[in-house]
């Protein structure tokens with residue numbers, strides 16, 4: 447009996463703490479929460495990445511309740527209806543998630559139908575130290591080409607959109623940047639080359655071949671290669687109230703897109 451009472455007390459306390467946590471979290475919501483480091487790290491976690499679709503209002507509620515970290519989330523905790531508590535702030539946060547998810551269609555590197563080609567690998571390296579061009583945090587995610595020569599792995603557009611910038615960048619090498627319909631900027635860097643002579647303003651369809659994975663960049667001279675391993679750097683940038691280009695962590699969005707992969711013949 448005593449044991450049962452103890453269990454009930456613990457459960458009751460947990461629920462109470464959770465409720466208080468949620469209430470405090472809601473009060474911390476501002477119209478600019480989507481510009482915070484916590485939002486930008488996009489810690490969606492495995493459970494969310496495994497879903498076929500994402501309800502962005504739900505996601506905004508869960509994130510707010512969980513201090514923007516769903517890494518250990520199982521998708522079963524109760525959720526407050528935050529939308530009615532602070533409607534304007536909440537709507538803005540949910541809209542930011544919607545912007546990010548709405549246009550996502552394909553994982554940027556198709557699978558090879560040839561068994562000889564190992565699949566790309568990648569880790570969450572958000573804001574890890576990088577030193578070329580001055581010390582900075584890594585604002586993107588690197589899909590590693592696993593020792594295959596430059597030009598092996600195709601790179602396709604994750605979204606529909608329009609080519610906004612294309613050509614050489616000292617840091618990014620041969621890069622292409624695509625603005626999706628909801629306004630998010632998708633940046634693909636270090637290519638070995640392009641599939642065609644893309645021009646700024648060209649329309650792009652999701653899944654369309656952009657170019658090939660390479661190791662270009664990190665050199666003042668146009669066309670510099672070989673300063674690091676062959677990989678694709680994916681960057682995702684939002685235009686917010688205060689920032690023209692605010693990077694967010696692509697890692698979990700890529701994990702989410704693993705379900706939507708094209709497969710190509712390439713070796």
Ligand SMILES: [Zn+2]
Nearest residue numbers: 586587588679
């Ligand atoms: Zn990178």
